[in-house]
Amino acid sequence: MKPASNIAFKEWASVCEAIAAGTQTIILRKGGIHEGDEGFQPEHAGFWLYPTQFHQTPDDLSIEGAPFLELAQEHIPEDNTIVLRTFVSVSKVDYVIDEARLDDYREQHILSDIVVHRRFHYKQPGLFILHVTASSLETPLVLPFDYSYAGCHTWVELTQAVETP
DSSP states (O other), X not given: OOOEEEEEEEEEHHHHHHHHHXXXXXXXXOOOTXXXXXXXXXXXXXXXXXXXXXXXXXXXXXXXXXXXXXXXHHTOOOXXXXXXXXXXEEEEEEEEOOGGGGGGGGGGOOBXXXXXXHHHHSSSSOEEEEEEEEEEEEEEEXXXXXXXXOSSOSEEEEEEEEEOO
């Protein structure tokens, strides 16, 4: 029996597609507005990617990222459902406080330089970099939406544990 997880991580659907494809190998995170005073914390070493359509536009992505937004728009779930396809394992977490160091990560993600700059400076300078390895299900899993999943927070505790790929 494979391990199961009930932890999901909300991320732009375009980024989820890029991670699943192996094009993006890191997650850059500052935190959602409901993360509390301490902001985002990298609490879990493995989690499901929970694709969201909120706040992403073509201008938020690099030129290489544009096709992933188109792909994400093809995979929008039906109302009152969420779709899980990709489980990621975190191998390393960096916290960058020198903005110039962000250039070292440019080839590992699909976000535009402007978005990375905004995330870095949100509230106070600094950004978490989660190095991830992705495993995807052959057939995505469709789950019912639960209102506990709503809101601008990163971590979601699913109502059921899902077997990982």
